[in-house]
Amino acid sequence: MRVLNKWIQKEPSKNAITILKDRYFLKDGEGNYLESTWDEVAKRIARHVAAAEVNYTNDIEEIKNAEEHFYQLIKSRIFLPNSPTIFNAGKTMDRQLFKKDIEETTLEDYKTIFDSRTKHNMLSACFVIPMDDSMSAIFDAVKNAALIMKYGGGVGYDFSVLRPKGSSIAGTGGKSSGPISFMHVFNTAASTIEQGGARRAAQMAVLRYDHPDVFDFINSKKDNKGNNVLNYFNISVNIDNPKEFKKMLEEDGDLTLEHPASSIRKTIKANDLMNKMVENAWKTGDPGMLFLGRHNQYYAMSEHTPVTATNPCGEEPLPPFGSCNLGSIDVAKLVEDMDLGNPNSPDISEFQEIVYWAVRFLDDVIESNIYPLKEIEEISKKQRFIGLGMMGLADALYKKELPYNSEQARKFMAKLTAELAYFSHVASTELAKERGNFPDFQRSKYPNGFIPFPMLDDEIDEDIKVWNEKIRQHFQGEATKYKRNVQTNTIAPTGSISNLADTSSGIEPNFLLSYVRYMTNKEGDRVPLSYINPILMEKIGTNMTEELKAEIIEKGSIQNIDSIPNEIKKIFVTSMDIPPKDHLLAQHVIQSYLDASCSKTINMPKSSTIEDVKAIYLQALELNLKGLTIYRDGSLETQVLTSSSQE
Template sequence: MRKPYLDTPIAQHVWETRYRLVVDGVVRDQNIEDTWRRVAKTLVSVEERDTPDWEERFYRILEDFRFLPGGRILAGAGSGRRVTLLNCFVMGVIDDCMESIFDRLKEGALTMQAGGGTGYDFSNLRPKNSVAHTSGRIASGPVSFMRIWDAMCATVMSTGARRGAMIASLRCDHPDIEDFIDAKRTPGELLHFNLSVQVTDAFMKAVNQDELWPLVFPVDSLEGEAESETVMRHWTGQREAVACRVIRQIPARTLWARIMLAAYETAEPGVLFVDRINALNNLAYREQITTTNPCGEIPLPPYGACDLGSVNLTRFVLEPFTSRAHLDLDAIRETVKVAVRLLDNAIDCSPFPLEAQAEQARGSRRIGLGITGLADALIMLGLHYGKAGARHKAEQIMQTVCHSAYLASIELAGEKGSFPFFDRDRYLQGKFIQTLPEAIRRGISEQGIRNSHLTAIAPSGTISLLAGNVSSGIEPVFDFRHRRRVLNQSGDYETFEVTDYAFRHRGASMNQELPASFVDARSLPPVDHLRMQAALQPFVDNAISKTINVPEDYDFEDFLSLYETAYQAGVKGCTTYRPTPLRGGILLSGKQQDKEEGALGAHCCSIEREED
């Protein structure tokens, strides 16, 4: 008798609306096993030897959701459609001229049409009310141009079970940074964008020392007096520092408080600690990174792309809910080894909307292998998410994933060759690479490495629903029973009663007292969310998508210190979510009345806004 892998109504719905292959009304995937087989058969097609063996190994890690490839792989592999298998992209540099602006808009539309989420840095656009050298025209500013992208996204992704995912970032020293910070205070504004501020080490130092902060823009792009005060800055798209005019100065703490207040009241913008991102980038010798994919787990250079996948930890807990519960780390290592090869093959199997994206992806061969179901796995092991023991176990898991992935990529390089952008000496000097065990660094030196980057932790919300509603990414369980609204193929919402995977498999009842390990997101202090993110960051060479849940009555001064703690803790970015009467919550708990999304739109990491 066939095992009922899709054992919840919402899992069946997600598969049917997002991942089941139907061509011209003909159902090609009769069941989820057909989907797994289609993916395995497609991704093994680039292998030159042992093809039947690798196809079976690919299938076995997909079976029962042990490994969850990114949604674009599940939906697109073997479909015969011109769609990307890579979830996320950062688009090309937007130069301050109409040709560049509308070229980048077109490229974004083509990428989104092919299934990719997109990230943009709007810092090169002149501040509003400034005058251009060449045309003498008055600029309207970055936020006004972002509205054009927002309208494009609404049009291109107006139907079906997915919505467009975009992120916009802006430098913390751009003269229009205040307009950017407050952009989402207007109901209905930029609904299809997530927003993040590029926060530099210099700015954080200025905040700490209560200094004035100059807002600047490159001199070559502005008219005005030559004797105006200038400073040198490493500007977006420039490898060398350029002269920038100081437009005005404001107290750094005032600007920081404005970012914090907007995040406190509207959940946006998030912050990207951009200097740390670049310092820890394995390809720092050839890239400048200023933004990320829409959910923040993949910092990327212009035209960079990444394919994602997650090890589902709930399938590796042995003897769950007992005193003998433990993780099968050997099985995780073996799954990671096969998953690295599967994701590497996806780069060769995937069409690309733009040739520049193909060149970047094939040059770096970036992958983003992470974990999902962490909170449920901890519950099954009897560990409380907010305690040190849980963080220690999570560190052990992510270290296992990271080191196993690097070893697999070294072995793969010995068979297939290193990624084309590989520069042995400079790569080995990278700050992240220097943290790896000596045996791994020696392996890279002797054999090379197939993929420039290997680990990332994505939100994985949609594919985690598909896998039986395991907790998503490294997030705590939202609630053990709640309602969740998801889109159907006609673009309308359907509401499902959803039960957490660990709660369901323990056979628990809401009326019985649960062990202390059954903790939900709202029961945890925000700092416990942050501590988990910080604990795993040392083993993630890309980044981590993590939303820190903040209670509505959380004190603003404590909120301020949370972001400062995040910076000191070494994470690459910080995103929070505090429900308000205007915004509502991300999901609908069993205690809430069913409600529509707030006028400010879906939260950045809701499944309607993921690249899944």
């Protein structure tokens, strides 16, 4: 593929290599490096995952063809799988099998790779673990979660099933200590685990808005300074029906807090709940809101296995014991040569091919994965969740000279996501024809012509109308018979992999145009990684004097630099330059074409008031969103990135 060939030649930056060395290169038992180049990593992942194809064919050429496509996607960094796949593919296996040239690799070699997989080869990033309202079930969940986190997965839980604090416990005559006390147990367990030996663990706690302990939950991270209280948790309040809740707020209605396993009942004002959520979110960013009712509306198996929580960063709703492996296409690299989002583009088949191979890769990961629990393996293989998303959106917009906070950019985002969703679903249908439907297909909503996302109105744009029509035809036609994966699209934060790809993360605007990022290496030393956005460097060209560079590094944004022309300022916006409502609208248009969800933070300026935060929360209840996370600048003391002036 033409565009892959161009990027295969480009080596990762110095920053990317530093991260690879610290976290991703395989090591032996004594800590000696077994790898030293990106090429070796790409080959290892491609071969490990392609080995899953032995389940479908004995034709060695077909397997090699898959490996070659996977290798090109990864080596070019046009597509990267989630971190656990990069850490764990090929781990603890015979190195010689991965050193052989592809020409010399035999069917036996692929079979050996497939058969020698062990618990170390856990490849997924996202899990949801259920718990029952009993002591032994809670501690089983702690153990299950610890195993998942140890190998690099993030875990979400619905704590709503636990009875509220102070409820009676039959048998002991005692009183329950409530969900929040148990969250601390999970937090402590997580604090002892270094995921995949390389990074800190991450968890999501969900609680229903009408659980009697909801205020304790909302307050549970109130005193968070970033490193003390429940610091291995993100917390989200589940409001099943956001429009009904909004009506309750407008009518200043009462809300009854109750739980089926408890006699505790409290009546509160819905507005008091909303105000508390908003106040705390203003202070620390937590809690977020989650709309699981909307998730289930667009989930093809909700009638049998409704989703109950999301993974830690909120982009992947899952049923109990669900798992999902993610992968992201770097659209910033592709926009240089492709007219993405345009349904009449002459090179559209090339994009379709990239998406096909990315979907096939993720589908193969389901087979080549080793699951931490048999319950997880069972549902993951019955429904076959995969999450293909994108990274590099902000850099793509810089290259296309579209300000992130403009109507034009939003149309591009919508068309691009529609195109990604359409081709991903077409690929999943093609794979189903060759490999069979996901086993639960007949019980799912797909045979009835179900479309797993809301879509935007036809009227807003001619191209959107074309994508909508293609999507409708697909889901009313072939998709009623063939679907390999229950869900296909998720947009991850890509916090680490976007650095490996030297691109902007996920669908977020760039947080800063330049920064010094401190990474703590395994020895515990803080290593500075400095960065200035290369697209901006190129745009300013020979006018980029050393003095100007220093000023950009100092400020992180260019909005207050007089010597930079206004046209450039308009395009090169950062998270904090973008009004919160434009963050929200970006999330809205993108979410309109996602069957799973996306990771997105609504950044707000430090000066925002509690009322400003409330306005965003209220707007989120109205739009077709599946959740909301806000962050007010400076509200939490440990920001990951800082411009140099703040260091």
